[in-house]
Structure formats: structure tokens, C-alpha cells
Amino acid sequence: MSVGAWEPAKQASNDQSREKIDPTLLTQILELMEDSSDQASSHTQASTELAELPETLRSASWLAGLPAAQWLEEAANWSPEQLWDLIRFFTLAERQLDWQGGAESPVIPLAKSLRRRKTLLSREQLLWIRGNSDNRYLPYGPL
DSSP states (O other): OOOOOOOOOOOHHHHHHTSOOOHHHHHHHHHHHHHHHHHSOTTTOOOOOOTTOOHHHHTOGGGGGSOHHHHHHHHTTSOHHHHHHHHHHHHHHHHHSOOOOGGGOTHHHHHHHHHHTTOOOOHHHHHHHHHTOOOTTTTTOOO
């Protein structure tokens, strides 16, 4: 009889968290959100439908589970306007695509990145997030 160490099976999301965020996926998200911004003001827009999301984005739900440190590092590559579009996307993805982030939502480190740049979310943006999310942790995380 031998005694071995049991190791639990690793989930795909854990494997994905070790990968670098693919900028082409984020570019696709930004293009989608920019298209929706053309239809209405991004600060007052009630909602954007993500129903007709390309399969490459629909299958990228693992993005919602990446560690905050990765998102903070990635956020340095994007402008404040682009970060707002990413915040909008991940806020909507939680409700419309069931990409549950909870206290680990990408919205939190993206908003933190804006704060570090001294670019605070406006009152309208905060109201938009609240109006389009049931996640009590958005946009600043647990207290």
C-alpha cells in the first residue's frame, strides 16, 4: 500500500489566470463598446445589449476571473476612456452574460487604475454602474 498526496483537479479558470490578458480580446471589447457609445452618450446610456456578442468574446468569460494585479498591470496600456468602456462591458457582462465577478470583478481594479491616475469616475458614471449592476462591490470593491 502506498500513500500519495491528493491534489485537486485544477479548473480552467485557474489555468487561464496564469496567462497574459490578450490585447486583441480587449480591443474587440472596446470596439463593441465604442459602437454602442456612438448610439447614445456613454455616461447616460441605460444599457447596451451584449446578446449579439461574437463567439470569441462570448467564450472569454475567464477574463472575469483574472486576479486584480493582472488587471492593474493591463490597465496601464489603455486610456481613461478605454478603461471606462471596459468597466461598462464587464458591468454589463455580469448581468447579461452571467460572468459573475463579485468582489473579484475586473471593474474594481479598472476603477482603481483610474483613481491612481487621478481620473475619478463621475457621478453619472457611478449611477450608470449602479443602474446596470446587482453587484454590491462595484466599482470600488469590498470595504
